[in-house]
Amino acid sequence: MKRLPSLLAAFLLVLALPALARAQEKAPVVAAAADLQFALTEAADLFTQQTGKTVRLSFGSSGNFHRQIAEGGPYELYLSADETYVFDLAKAGLTLDEGKLYAVGRIVLIVPPGSPLKPDGSLKDLAAQLKNGTVAKFAIANPEHAPYGRAARSALKSAGLWSEIESKLILGENVSQAAQYATSGSAQGGIIAYSLALSPKVSALGRFDLIPADWHDPLRQRMALTKKAGATAKAFYEFLQSPPARGIFKRYGFVLPTE
Amino acid sequence: MDWEALGLSLSLGGWTIAFLLPIGILAGRWLAWTKFKGKEAVEALLALPLVLPPTVLGYYLLVSMGARSPLGQAIEAVFGQGLVFTFEGLVVASVLVNLPFAIQPMQRAFEAIPREVREAGACSGLSPWRMLLEIELPLAWPGILTAMVLSFTHTLGEFGVVLMVGGNIPGETKTVAVAIYDRVQAFDSEAAANMAALLLALSFVTIGISYVLGNRRSPS
Incomplete structure (x- = not known):
């Protein structure tokens, strides 16, 4: 003591x-x-x-x-x-x-290696793969309180994919977590911020393509x-x-x- | 490794057990030695945080201490700042979450003191204070130490309440557990791995200590 x-x-x-x-x-x-x-x-x-x-x-x-x-x-x-x-x-x-x-900001579609999805910003391949049933999980940020989540939702709606993909979404608390989910390999892809995709840490984990800017509010x-x-x-x-x-x-x- | 977050976590654990020590001793003794109507209800209430999702407690704390609540406004008027998103708020939350971890081992320890021992002390004319200091605490101390160790470790690991009531503010409310979550989001898996390993080791050592103390209490 x-x-x-x-x-x-x-x-x-x-x-x-x-x-x-x-x-x-x-x-x-x-x-x-x-x-x-x-x-x-x-x-x-x-x-x-x-x-x-x-x-x-x-x-x-x-x-x-x-x-x-x-x-x-x-x-x-x-x-x-x-x-x-x-x-x-x-x-x-x-x-x-x-x-x-x-x-x-801009948004991109990002797909990890090994995903059946092509990094195609027009979301045409995403539409095709959704029909094939090869997309089980898709990551975006929570549209409730994350602006990048809202932009992702608008883009998916513009592409006419929202109702099909809604049940497959995994929602990140913010867009950084969505990027984490999208590139983890457990999801087939996701829609995240261009600024995150361009960072060395994230770009090493997946391929990405810009989504047209007029598909969502700026x-x-x-x-x-x-x-x-x-x-x-x-x-x-x-x-x-x-x-x-x-x-x-x-x-x-x-x-x-x-x- | 986020040293600031680690320091904050240790400090939060320290403050939590500093408050819980007297609370636990008083409540533990009271529950160990008194019988009254509705005792089960009191015990159940104190044990609630064991089963309640931390987010439930976090939600109620946020509502009751927030800037829009009467209590939150009263606190802000007296101390000049509210409790939500501050270190002090985390201490309040942490004390509440850890009530069962502190009280239950202490209650068991006080219950284990034979009635005759206390009666003998009382017959010798010891004042309640001296009874506590010279008879009860020396007999109950392994239980009390276990309670403190458990509460401290549990505080280091607390996540849900900390995130809800504290936000994620560096140097104020970003504890190690929250920092791990934060680093994973930042694609900084190295820092996350280091901190996770540290918490794992720390938790193992402290839980180990509580088992060693438990064995010492009841030699077989």
């Missing part, structure tokens, strides 16, 4: 960890749509290199973040994949303003600072509108808004 005091001290130290972390100048938390998983991580690294400041990125579905911010979540910057969520928060007075359009992605934003979050917001950051977004297949 001689070790009791040091054990107790270690225990108290562990208890104090969150408080200690808070005492430091805390890096702002950024809520970002899951299609930005790779592009924004790269942009944030560049931001840190250039300014020495860091931000903390939390990825998820835009709809979930919208709900969390409405309920008082501690995010300082919100990058949504659907601008209506940002307008909604602006109307509720939770953001500083209506923010900025930063990118327009994925107008808007960002806004929340009322909780501090100096670092504001600097990052400015940085994301600068040429280096825009270059990264462009490389990940986003269509950039003109000034």
Whole structure:
């Protein structure tokens, strides 16, 4: 029992960890749509290199973040994949303003190796394979709260495949999880964000093809600072509108808004 | 490996058992030694988190502590910030989820103390405090330690409630269990594998400790 005091001290130290972390100048938390998983991580690294400041990125579905911010979540910057969520928060007075359009997204059909599906963005092969019964599972993001899920649903409806495929869908919590499901090999394919498909990690796991942009409402992605934003979050917001950051977004297949 | 998430998980486990130690001792003793009408109902209520899906508890916590509820608004008025999506909120949720893991082993331990021993103590004129410190706790400590170890480990693994009440906020509510989920979504299977292995090892060691303690309590 001689070790009791040091054990107790270690225990108290562990208890104090969150408080200690808070005492430091805390890096702002950024809520970002899951299609930005790779592009924004790269942009944030560049931001840190250039300014020495860091931000903390939390990825998820835009709809979930919208709900969390409405309920008082501690995010300082919100990058949504659907601008209506940002307008909604602006109307509720939770953001500083209506923010900025930063990118327009595209969707792709992605198929893992060994799938009977061809990576055909016109979805003609998907229609044929659905008739043959070779498609058992197909991944998209949850249309309820993920903009990329809604775009996937619109595209499948445009192609006239929705009623046939609905019972075969597996829904990702967000588009990043949908990409995980689609390329896992347990599904025959899925519809995910172009920006995810272009990342080295995902493109190694499947072949993909762009789906016509007019088959769904444009994925107008808007960002806004929340009322909780501090100096670092504001600097990052400015940085994301600068040429280096825009270059990264462009490389990940986003269509950039003109000034 | 996400060290921040690991630190957060350890801290959450620490706070949880710091609160559950006194709660468990009081509730465990009370349930072990008192008979009253409706005791089964109280015991059932305290055991509920064992069988209740964590999402059910998460849902009720979200509704009752959220920014739109009277309780949530009262908390925000007093402390300047709400409980949902904060570390403090996770502690509240975690204490509730772990009530049975803390109370039940302690109750069993207090039940195992022979009645005559306590009566002898009372006859010698020991105050309730000294009874607790000098007789009850020394006899019940393996059960109490088991309760703490179980609650701590269970907290490290808690996922559903943490995700619902905490969101997935780095440095605030992103615990190791949530970080694993997060890393899989980010196609970062290496980090996910490391953290999963760490949790597996940690859980095995702590469960092992509770079995060792259990054997020591009842030497055969």
